Amino acid sequence: MADRTALLERPHPPGPSGPSALALPLGLLKTARPRQWVKNVLVVAAPAAAGELFSRHSLIQLAVVFALFTAAASAVYLINDARDADADRAHPTKCRRPVAAGQVPVAVAYVVGGLLAVLAPVAAAALCTPLTAALLAAYVVMQLAYCVSLKHVLVVDLAVVTTGFLMRAMIGGVALGIPLSRWFLITTGFGALFMVSAKRYSEAVQMSGSSEKLGATRALLTEYTTGYLRFVWQLAAGVAVLAYCLWAMESGGTANGSLLPWRQLSMAAFVLAVLRYAVFADRGTAGEPEDVVLRDRALAVIGLVWIAMYGLAVADL
Template sequence: MTERAALLEEPPPGPGVATAPPPDPRARALGLPRGLLRTARPRQWVKNVLVAAAPAAAGDLFRRQTLHQLPLLFILFTAAASAVYLINDARDATADRAHPDKCRRPVAAGEVPVPAAYAAGALLAALVPAAAAVLCNPATAALLGAYLLMQLAYCLSWKNVLVVDLVVVTAGFLLRAMIGGPALGIPLSRWFLITAGFGALFMVAAKRYSEALRTAREQRTDKGATRALLREYSDGYLRFVWQLAAGGAVLAYCLWALESGGTPAGVLPWRQLSMIPFILAVLRYAVFADRGTAGAPENVVLRDRPLAVIALAWTGLYAMAVAGV
């Protein structure tokens, strides 16, 4: 039977039969930019608010120069982190397809071609330090360059090295917290660096602990693939690390608050009082760490109302200390 005869014998669709709509060219054109944006992890951008930590700790948050520079620092760090996510997902596309959750990432799902993710990530990685050197200063460009180099090395090999992976992720948080100092000419207190470092290690170790517990559950139920490194950490070791880091952060903050000296007569010691909500915040976050539900720190910080109230109380007390009320 010829092709023409086959077409003649095939009846046309009836009035009640639905036909597939033709592909929308506009949707196809927007598919790649939308996929690249999703690969850049917009939900993770909240972490970059930490660029305000150094000027806030120094009491310079509301200076005109600070208010002008902080949005720029936020954008630069967001672009740097996005570059790392793009390159990481391009490199791990094959492994992510075997993961129960990561298989939905745009690169793994085929929504973003691997070469496009590599190209977008490389372009951002090249532009960020150059833009920081022009718009800020060489020190800011150097810190952003160091962040990119560490995180790219993490993507390539360091994420498979015990302890080193914890250090690199912690250093990423610490660089976020300290970059406002060099960018705005603000000296960084040693206590600020110690508190920020231990606080970052606390959250990173709690995240790994939660992921390790989830890995153990998935192994028992035969669900999907997981990172091999998580199986090399023992639950006891990761618990020890986040507990040690939590204690170090609390001790450093308390020593810093007490070292600040006395206050004028008739004025409450706001800085010393701020130790109370700080300790409560650590204890509250430790609840999620202990349960193994701190795998997504941004969800814990944004969704837990008691933690939000504690954070507001700390902000109010610290603001009073900075204002000298």
Template sequence: MPETSTLESRTEPATATAFAEIVRTASEPDPVPAVHPFRLKALPGGLIRNARPRQWVKNVLVLAAPGAAGMLTHAAVLRQVGIVFVLFCAAASAIYFLNDAMDVEADRAHPTKCHRPIASGVVPLPVAYLCAALLAGGAITGALLLCNTPTAIALGCYLVMQLLYCTGLKHILVVDLAFVTSGFLIRAMIGGLAAGIQLSQWFLITTGFAALFMVAAKRYSELVSMGDKAANSRKLLAQYSDSYLRFVWQASAAVTVLSYCLWSSDHTVGADVALRQISVLPFVFAILRYAIFADRGAAEAPENVALKDRPLLMLGAIWAGLYGFSVLGTA
């Protein structure tokens, strides 16, 4: 009998300890993924991934100004736009390296950004900063040698503004929206600057507010998808409300539609006004289609929405065809 009591007294504490360990483990939050040890073989792939080739689709906007002017059929213009596209890809990748290096701790707290090459340790911080400097310097030098001074100035302004954004301005309400929007606007302008094309005021207004629409929808989607953990990835999201960001993207969408309607009726821009007025229909429906993803909080990656949604691609193709035919006869 004493032996049985002794056995029970030894078993009960062990069982209680095991049960307590299970409860403690279940109640703990999921650990942040561990940083991988540096491996030289993985570095080239990590550098390419951190340059974000998928994001380069945004730089197709350098075609916007020459396309709006009907100048894409000129070989010299196409050559300049092609050069600017490559240079802007280099400049944008420089900012990606810099931003990821500075946000490494916040990215490690994000459920998907923690897998980025810098956050996961595949690309060391010193290498990231070196790549940012080389890409930025190469982009400016290339613009001076292969394009013209206005192009180099615009590219330099983009890099300076993005540097200011990364080093602190991204934490200021509304200012962050303005700086990200300006990046898209400079993309849309720089192709025209490189080709020596005069930029229309309607082109600038429409492009600027369309960019603000997408940026605000992106922030809104980040806030909705991350919920209470949004501030862990982007501190400023804790200060925004979903109702405010919804107001911004709705208002900017309305201004985009209005400005394009006015642009399509402008008789001073040298285009087939009738065709361009018809192009308002696919343009407006494309905005409405994109707004579906914004409303659902699914516009966190604008490039994915633009490239993967077939109805949106079809509307974009119809709009491009109508607008292209409207300017080809007067270019």
């Protein structure tokens, strides 16, 4: 009887449907940074600017491109966390990352990341165009090089992160065979540099006076001065505004009987958006661009007005 009672009381290993069965998949998903996937919405930028967004073919193709770019970006995050696992374990907050915490084995992160890094460009070649696959492969190679060494190179780190955003904005147009305006590329590139350098500036301001915290958060920040980073985001903001104005003025005036020159009027909303975002950059509170864009009501309203004006320009209304 005692043996039977002991047998009943003995803990049983969790079944395949228990928490342990979901730990690894959930850890891999968390390591893939779902919160960052919103950045990949930029793949619609070029088709939207060209008015090629609403055909069924375009929507399907852009959905495929979004999924493939998300897979490629997730591959980079997985490999990066596997490579930095030892250093992350000594960090006060990064130690909670699934790979550093042991929820995802380092070998598994490497294997899954490697598979995604290979399969994303291969799938792009099969489902999209060879140029799309080449651009996606270039993104993966560049980002892996950034994880290994380029993130430790002064100024180059800013250029690599900025180029990643520019590639996101380009790939939708490349997949649909849409010619990319030089002003579109300049505006997008310098707009991305503005946000990237403002983020670095905010991190440097928030960590000023504590070189140990600064180095632990992002080692290269100790090599930058806040004055230099301020110069970079101010320069980038100015070039982005100028390029957008030149892009908007290309059409001259109203087109095809449009009621108002919406494209030219959208310059006001664009400039206001840059000025509003610069308020947070100047305060040193632009460390998370997605939080600034989503949480500031005034910026959200300005953005909606800009989208409406540009949409009317594309539709020639």
